[in-house]
Amino acid sequence: MRIDEEQCIACELCVPYCPMGAIRMDNVAVIDQDECVDCGVCLRTGVCPVDCIIFEPAPWPRSLRAVFSDPTTEHKETGIAGRGTEEMKTNEVTGRFKRGWVGMGLEFGRPGTGTRFRDVDKASQALAKLGVQFEPKNPVTFLMEDVKTGKIKEEVLDEKVLSAIIECIFPIEKLEDILTAVKEVSKEVDTVFSVECINRAEPDGSFPLEKVLADLGIPHYINGKQNVGLGRPLAGGGN
Amino acid sequence: MMKVTVEVMSWLKEDFNHKSQGSLVLEEVVTPGTSIIDLIHLMADKYPKFGKKVFNGQKQELTDYCLVILNGSIVSASAELNTELKEGDTIKFLPFFFGG
Amino acid sequence: MGAKLYGTTGKILRVDLSKERIWEEALDEATLRKYFGGTCLGAKYIYDEVDPKSQWSDPENRFFVGSGPLGGTRVAGSGSVSFVTKGALTNGFASTQANGFFGAFLKFSGFDAIIFQGAATNWKYLYIHDGIAELRDARHLKGQDTWETEESIKKELEYSERSMSVLSIGPAGENLVKFACIVGDKGHVAAHNGIGAVMGSKKLKALAVARGKGKVEVKDAEQLAIVAKQILESAKKMVVFDWGTSRVISAAEGAGWLPIKNYNTNVFPEHSLFVGDRVRSVFEVKPAPCWACPSHHCHLMKVTEGPYTGYSGEEPEYEQWAAWGPQIYQKDPGAAVMLANEVDRLGVDCNESSWVVGWVMECYEKGILTKDDLDGLEMTWGNAEATLALMKNIAFRRGYGNILAEGVKHAAEQLGGEAVNWAIYTGKRNTPRGHDHRGRWVEFLDTIVADIGTYETNPGFIPDFTIYGLPKTYDIFSHEEVSTVVGKTKGSLPFLDSLVTCMFITRFELPLLCQAVKAATGWDVDLQEGFNVGRRALNIMRVFNIQAGLTPDKERPSARYGSIPVDGPIKGKDIMSGWENMLDNYYKLMGWDRKTGLPLPETLSQLGLEHLIKDVDRVKGGN
Numbered sequence: 027m028r029i030d031e032e033q034c035i036a037c038e039l040c041v042p043y044c045p046m047g048a049i050r051m052d053n054v055a056v057i058d059q060d061e062c063v064d065c066g067v068c069l070r071t072g073v074c075p076v077d078c079i080i081f082e083p084a085p086w087p088r089s090l091r092a093v094f095s096d097p098t099t100e101h102k103e104t105g106i107a108g109r110g111t112e113e114m115k116t117n118e119v120t121g122r123f124k125r126g127w128v129g130m131g132l133e134f135g136r137p138g139t140g141t142r143f144r145d146v147d148k149a150s151q152a153l154a155k156l157g158v159q160f161e162p163k164n165p166v167t168f169l170m171e172d173v174k175t176g177k178i179k180e181e182v183l184d185e186k187v188l189s190a191i192i193e194c195i196f197p198i199e200k201l202e203d204i205l206t207a208v209k210e211v212s213k214e215v216d217t218v219f220s221v222e223c224i225n226r227a228e229p230d231g232s233f234p235l236e237k238v239l240a241d242l243g244i245p246h247y248i249n250g251k252q253n254v255g256l257g258r259p260l261a262g263g264g265n
Numbered sequence: 266m267m268k269v270t271v272e273v274m275s276w277l278k279e280d281f282n283h284k285s286q287g288s289l290v291l292e293e294v295v296t297p298g299t300s301i302i303d304l305i306h307l308m309a310d311k312y313p314k315f316g317k318k319v320f321n322g323q324k325q326e327l328t329d330y331c332l333v334i335l336n337g338s339i340v341s342a343s344a345e346l347n348t349e350l351k352e353g354d355t356i357k358f359l360p361f362f363f364g365g
Numbered sequence: 366m367g368a369k370l371y372g373t374t375g376k377i378l379r380v381d382l383s384k385e386r387i388w389e390e391a392l393d394e395a396t397l398r399k400y401f402g403g404t405c406l407g408a409k410y411i412y413d414e415v416d417p418k419s420q421w422s423d424p425e426n427r428f429f430v431g432s433g434p435l436g437g438t439r440v441a442g443s444g445s446v447s448f449v450t451k452g453a454l455t456n457g458f459a460s461t462q463a464n465g466f467f468g469a470f471l472k473f474s475g476f477d478a479i480i481f482q483g484a485a486t487n488w489k490y491l492y493i494h495d496g497i498a499e500l501r502d503a504r505h506l507k508g509q510d511t512w513e514t515e516e517s518i519k520k521e522l523e524y525s526e527r528s529m530s531v532l533s534i535g536p537a538g539e540n541l542v543k544f545a546c547i548v549g550d551k552g553h554v555a556a557h558n559g560i561g562a563v564m565g566s567k568k569l570k571a572l573a574v575a576r577g578k579g580k581v582e583v584k585d586a587e588q589l590a591i592v593a594k595q596i597l598e599s600a601k602k603m604v605v606f607d608w609g610t611s612r613v614i615s616a617a618e619g620a621g622w623l624p625i626k627n628y629n630t631n632v633f634p635e636h637s638l639f640v641g642d643r644v645r646s647v648f649e650v651k652p653a654p655c656w657a658c659p660s661h662h663c664h665l666m667k668v669t670e671g672p673y674t675g676y677s678g679e680e681p682e683y684e685q686w687a688a689w690g691p692q693i694y695q696k697d698p699g700a701a702v703m704l705a706n707e708v709d710r711l712g713v714d715c716n717e718s719s720w721v722v723g724w725v726m727e728c729y730e731k732g733i734l735t736k737d738d739l740d741g742l743e744m745t746w747g748n749a750e751a752t753l754a755l756m757k758n759i760a761f762r763r764g765y766g767n768i769l770a771e772g773v774k775h776a777a778e779q780l781g782g783e784a785v786n787w788a789i790y791t792g793k794r795n796t797p798r799g800h801d802h803r804g805r806w807v808e809f810l811d812t813i814v815a816d817i818g819t820y821e822t823n824p825g826f827i828p829d830f831t832i833y834g835l836p837k838t839y840d841i842f843s844h845e846e847v848s849t850v851v852g853k854t855k856g857s858l859p860f861l862d863s864l865v866t867c868m869f870i871t872r873f874e875l876p877l878l879c880q881a882v883k884a885a886t887g888w889d890v891d892l893q894e895g896f897n898v899g900r901r902a903l904n905i906m907r908v909f910n911i912q913a914g915l916t917p918d919k920e921r922p923s924a925r926y927g928s929i930p931v932d933g934p935i936k937g938k939d940i941m942s943g944w945e946n947m948l949d950n951y952y953k954l955m956g957w958d959r960k961t962g963l964p965l966p967e968t969l970s971q972l973g974l975e976h977l978i979k980d981v982d983r984v985k986g987g988n
Contacts, residue, residue, distance in 0.1 A: 032528065032576065032578065033525070033527060033528060035466070035527055035654065035655075035656055035657065036439070036656065036657035037654035037655075037656075037657065037658055037659055038657075038659040039652065039654065039659060051439070051590070053439070053580055073652075075527075075651075075652055075653055075654055076525075076526065076527040274615060274616070274619050275612070275613075275615045275616045275619065275640075276604055276608075276612060276616075276642075286637070286642065286643055287637070321837070326837070327838065328837065328838070329837065329838040332619075332620050334619065334620075334934050337933070337934055337936070338934060338936065338937075339620065339621065339804075339841075339842070339934050339935060339938075341840045341841045341842040341843070342840040342842070342843065343838070343840065357619060359616050359619040359620050360604070360613075360616045361620075362604065362613055362616050362825065
C-alpha cells in the first residue's frame with residue numbers, strides 16, 4: 027500500500043487502522059513498505075478524508091502479500107480467498123481426517139504480528155522431517171519447493187504477510203514428537219503462531235487426541251463446529 | 266439534615282459516570298450549616314473523577330474546572346462559596362468554559 | 366544576502382492590482398524575528414504603507430495575507446492564514462484568521478505572505494503554484510458564491526479537492542457589504558471587520574494556491590515532531606479536540622453567555638436540541654480535518670430531521686449555532702445548518718449578520734419596521750426562510766438590505782428613535798461575536814477596546830493563567846479582576862496569529878509553542894518574546910487606529926449591549942457600573958495614556974517601536 031504524499035494532509039486518521047502499525051508520520055504519513063503486508067485495511071476503512079491511499083498491484087514475489095493478507099483476494103492456484111482451506115475445519119466433504127489420524131494447522135502471524143515466510147519455512151521443514159503429509163490444496167503448500175522437505179521457495183522467504191497457515195496430516199502415533207518439534211520451532215521464530223489439532227471422535231464420543239495432550243501437559247481448548255448435515259458427505263461412514 | 270438538589274450539566278456528567286443526554290439530577294442530604302464549598306468537597310469525595318479535576322492537588326484549592334450556580338445565580342467570587350445552603354436549594358455544576 | 370532561513374522563507378509576494386504587476390520582496394532575518402509573520406508582520410506593513418486617515422476602499426489600502434514561521438509544518442493546524450488590512454466596518458485595523466490549508470500551501474510555494482495594493486480594472490483572482498504567481502481573469506466568477514467559486518477554480522485549473530486551497534468572496538464582498546467575509550477550503554472563514562469588502566474594493570475575487578511539491582524547511586525536524594506531539598497532547602485535554610465548538614452550547618446557556626433573542630432574555634431551553642453531542646449523533650457527519658490536524662473538530666454535516674432534511678454543508682461552529690439558533694430565537698437545528706452554510710456561501714460574517722437580523726426581528730415585533738419596509742419579508746422571531754431572504758437582500762444590497770449592509774449601528778442610527786436602544790454594537794461600529802457578553806465580561810471589555818474589529822485576547826481558552834502573572838482563578842464578575850485578566854493576557858492571541866497556527870490546538874500551552882518556533886527556526890524564543898510579538902502588533906495597531914479616529918470616547922457599548930440582564934443565571938449583573946474603572950485599569954496595564962488612548966513612550970520603547978514615538982507626539986500635538 028502507498029500513500030500519495032502530494033495529497034496527504036497529515037491528519038493522522040489512518041495511522042491507528044494498520045494492523046501492522048506500518049504507517050508512521052514523517053512530513054506526511056508514510057507507509058513502511060517492508061512492514062506493510064498489502065492487506066488493504068487502511069484503504070477499505072474509507073477513513074482518509076482525501077482518498078490518498080493507493081494499492082498498486084506488485085509483481086511476484088511481493089504479489090504474495092496481498093493474496094495472503096487481503097481477504098477479498100483469491101489465490102490463483104486454489105481459487106480460495108485467504109489463508110487456508112476450509113475443509114480443514116469440517117470433515118464431511120473430503121473425509122480427510124480418518125480415525126487414527128491427526129490434522130494439524132499452524133497459523134502464523136495472528137493476532138496483529140504478521141509473519142515472514144522465513145519463519146513459516148522453519149516450521150514446515152521441521153514437520154516434513156517427521157514425515158507429515160502437507161495438505162495439497164493449501165496455499166502455503168504451493169509455495170514449497172518440495173513437499174518432502176517442506177522447504178519454501180527461496181524468493182518468497184522475505185515476504186511478510188498478515189498470516190499464513192501450514193496444514194498437514196499424520197498418524198496419531200507421531201503426535202508427541204511433532205508437538206515437541208513445534209515447541210522447539212516456537213523458540214526460533216520472530217512471530218506468534220497458534221496450533222490447531224483436528225481429530226475424528228471415537229464412536230463413544232471420546233477424542234484420542236485429548237489423552238496425548240493431557241499426558242504432555244499441553245493446555246488446549248476444544249472448539250467444535252455444529253454441522254447441519256445439509257449435504258451428502260463424500261466420505262463414507264465408519265472410517 | 267436537609268435536602269438540596271444538585272444538577273450536573275453538559276460534559277461534566279461524564280465525571281459522574283452518567284452517559285445519557287439531559288442533565289443529571291441528584292438529591293443530596295446534608296447537615297445544616299453546610300456551605301457551597303463544603304458541598305463541593307462532598308461531591309468530590311463521592312465522585313473521584315470529578316474530585317480530581319475540581320480540586321488542585323494536595324492544597325485542596327479549587328480549580329476553575331466548574332462553574333457553580335446557586336438557585337439560578339452564578340457564584341463568581343470565592344467569598345460567596347462560604348454561603349450556607351438552605352433546605353431545597355438547587356446547586357448547578359456547569360463546565361467552566363468560554364468557547365469561541 | 367544573509368544567514369539561511371528556517372521555518373520562514375523570507376519571501377513576500379507583492380501584487381499591484383492596478384498595474385497588474387507581481388514581484389518578490391526579500392525580508393531579512395532580523396525583521397522576521399521581530400515580527401514573526403501573520404498578524405504582527407501584517408501590522409507592520411499596514412502601518413508603514415497605509416495612511417490611517419484614508420478610506421478602507423482607497424486603492425492604496427494594503428491587503429496582507431500571511432502565514433508565519435510555523436506555517437505548513439508538523440504542528441497541527443498550521444495551515445491557518447492571517448489577513449491584515451484597514452477594515453471596512455471600523456475603518457481601522459482588521460486582523461482575522463481562517464483555518465484550513467491556505468497558509469500551509471503558501472509556505473510550500475516559498476512565500477511567507479502576499480501583499481496586495483491598488484485595485485484591478487476587471488475582476489481577477491490570484492493563482493500561485495510552485496512559487497509562480499499569476500493574475501487570472503475572474504469575470505466569469507462574478508456572482509458565484511464562495512463554495513461555487515472554490516469549485517469553479519479547482520475545476521478550471523484541474524486540481525483535486527485537497528491539492529489546492531481557494532479563499533474567495535461571495536456576492537457580499539463583491540457588493541462591498543461592510544461585514545463581508547472571506548471563505549475557503551469548504552467552510553473556513555476569515556470573518557471580521559469587512560475584509561471581504563476590502564477584497565471586493567480591489568476587484569479581487571479569489572486567492573488560489575496549489576499545494577505543489579514544496580516543503581517547509583525547518584531547523585530541527587526531529588525536535589519539531591516531538592514538540593508537535595506534545596502540543597497535541599495538551600490539546601487533547603480540551604473538549605474542543607473531540608467535539609469541536611458545538612458541544613458548549615448547553616454550557617453557554619447554563620452560564621448565561623448564550624446570546625438569546627437579541628439580549629432580551631437569557632433563557633433558551635432548546636439549547637439541548639443544538640448541542641454537539643446531540644446533533645452529531647442525529648445528523649450525518651463526515652470528518653474534514655485541516656492541515657496536519659487529527660482532532661475531531663471540523664466535519665461536514667447533513668441534516669436528517671425537520672424541514673431541511675437532506676441539506677448538506679459544513680458543520681456549524683458554535684458561533685453559527687448561536688447566531689442562527691438562539692440569537693434569532695430559531696429552534697430548529699436543521700434550519701441553523703442551512704443558514705450557517707447559506708450565509709457562508711454569500712460571504713457574510715455570521716456574527717455581524719445575526720445582530721442585524723436580531724435587531725430587525727425586534728423592530729418588526731414592535732411594529733417599528735413593517736413588512737413593506739422589509740421588502741415584503743415577515744421578519745418574525747425564528748423565521749428561517751425570511752432570514753435567508755433578508756441575508757440575500759443584504760448580500761446583493763437590494764431594498765432595505767442596502768441600509769442593513771452598512772452594519773447594525775448605521776442601520777439603527779439611520780432609523781433613529783427607540784430602535785437605537787435595541788441594537789447591539791460597539792462605539793467603533795463593530796458588533797460582538799456570538800455570545801451574550803453581559804455574562805462574559807472578559808470578552809465584553811476586550812471586544813470594545815480591541816483595535817482589530819473583534820476580540821483580541823479570548824481568555825476563555827486559557828487553561829493556566831499563572832504564566833501571565835495572574836492567580837489561577839478569578840471572579841468573572843469583578844470589574845477589577847476582569848480588566849486585570851484582559852490586560853495581562855493581551856498579546857498571547859496575536860502571538861499565535863503571527864505564527865500562524867490554529868487556536869484550537871496551540872492556544873493551551875504557550876511554552877510548548879515557543880519550543881516549536883525554536884525547533885522550526887532555530888530562534889531561541891521564550892514566552893516573553895512571544896508575548897512581545899503579540900503586544901507589538903497590538904501597539905502598532907493602536908497608534909494607527911487613534912490616528913484613524915478610533916479614539917477612547919468610542920470605547921463604549923450600545924445601550925442594549927451594556928444593559929442589565931432581566932432573567933437567567935446572570936440576572937442583575939451590571940458591567941457598566943464599573944466601566945470607567947475597568948478602562949482605567951486596562952489602560953494602566955497596557956501602558957497607554959488614558960486620555961489620548963495612545964501608548965506611552967516607554968511602552969513603545971520596550972517593544973522596539975521607538976520609531977512610532979514621533980507619530981504619537983504628532984497626534985498629541987493635534988495632528
